[in-house]
Amino acid sequence: MSDKKVVLVTGAGQGIGREICLGLAEKGFDIVGVDILADPENRNKGLFEVKQKVEGFNQKFLSVQADISNLDGHQKILDSTLDRFGRIDVLVNNAGVAPEKRVDILETTPESYDRVLSINVRGAFFLTQRIVKHMIHQVGEDANRKPCIIFISSISAYVSSPSRPEYCISKAALSMVAKIFADRLAEFGINVYEVRPGIIQTDMTAPVKEKYDKLIAEGLIPQKRWGYPSDVAKAVVSLARGDFAYSTGLVVEVSGGMNIRHL
Numbered sequence: 001m002s003d004k005k006v007v008l009v010t011g012a013g014q015g016i017g018r019e020i021c022l023g024l025a026e027k028g029f030d031i032v033g034v035d036i037l038a039d040p041e042n043r044n045k046g047l048f049e050v051k052q053k054v055e056g057f058n059q060k061f062l063s064v065q066a067d068i069s070n071l072d073g074h075q076k077i078l079d080s081t082l083d084r085f086g087r088i089d090v091l092v093n094n095a096g097v098a099p100e101k102r103v104d105i106l107e108t109t110p111e112s113y114d115r116v117l118s119i120n121v122r123g124a125f126f127l128t129q130r131i132v133k134h135m136i137h138q139v140g141e142d143a144n145r146k147p148c149i150i151f152i153s154s155i156s157a158y159v160s161s162p163s164r165p166e167y168c169i170s171k172a173a174l175s176m177v178a179k180i181f182a183d184r185l186a187e188f189g190i191n192v193y194e195v196r197p198g199i200i201q202t203d204m205t206a207p208v209k210e211k212y213d214k215l216i217a218e219g220l221i222p223q224k225r226w227g228y229p230s231d232v233a234k235a236v237v238s239l240a241r242g243d244f245a246y247s248t249g250l251v252v253e254v255s256g257g258m259n260i261r262h263l
């Protein structure tokens with residue numbers, strides 16, 4: 001069994017997930033990175049680029065290519081983690097997608113609705129359910145183990161965007177998923193947290209960069225800048241290493257103050 005803590009990060013191949021892997025590797029975690037983006041020939045993008053970087057911190061990195069919306073693949077994710085490391089201490093449910101096209105709520109298609117919810121909510125829910133059963137077993141064997149689960153939701157859990165309702169609905173639902181798991185798992189000493197990023201500069205927001213540049217310049221964000229993946233990763237590292245041990249169910253917003261309502 002690995003003598004280091006092991007974290008499993010979904011959507012680890014780029015953006016926020018990638019930065020979470022690097023932040024946790026720097027703090028001494030071994031990492032399992034799950035993503036669709038996993039081409040061993042491509043060292044510039046995807047899990048194999050992240051693997052190189054993590055190994056640069058002298059940590060181990062296991063790449064698992066999987067689509068989290070395919071529930072049949074979840075056992076393989078757990079099995080490969082246990083085969084390699086023999087333990088799992090932290091699960092970061094980060095993989096998520098925006099709608100392929102922003103479309104007004106009056107025109108949202110069932111296909112887009114199902115796609116976004118099946119990845120952002122259904123996939124994360126059932127992957128968590130499976131991993132948690134193993135975590136409960138681990139805690140039963142050694143009560144000193146304090147595993148935790150972190151969900152990356154979004155300010156879209158409470159901000160309305162009529163041009164991408166399926167995304168907002170998925171993040172509002174994910175927020176409740178985090179709350180219910182926190183409630184259910186407290187008796188096992190497994191803490192559950194929700195991290196809510198605001199507007200973060202990644203490939204996901206690249207298509208709307210100009211729109212957000214303008215809104216930020218006009219004062220949309222009190223802290224007056226884009227968020228970076230490293231802003232989110234720092235919060236995740238702090239939660240994962242146990243700085244908030246008496247705060248299960250905590251929601252940490254990383255949005256430059258977009259949570260502030262003002263007159």
Ligand SMILES: NC(=O)c1ccc[n+]([C@@H]2O[C@H](COP(=O)([O-])OP(=O)(O)OC[C@H]3O[C@@H](n4cnc5c(N)ncnc54)[C@H](O)[C@@H]3O)[C@@H](O)[C@H]2O)c1
Pocket residue numbers: 010011012013014015016017034035036037066067068069094095096097098119152153154155196197198199200201202203204205
């Ligand atoms: N960028 C933002 O402004 C922002 C804001 C709030 C919340 N978020 C959330 O943060 C998370 C990461 O977003 P990001 O900006 O880094 O996005 P991104 O598109 O840059 O990266 C997402 C990663 O998830 C992977 N992925 C997508 N679908 C997957 C699936 N079905 N199975 C496995 N992997 C899958 C992608 O291949 C990619 O590597 C998402 O849940 C997103 O909703 C992002």
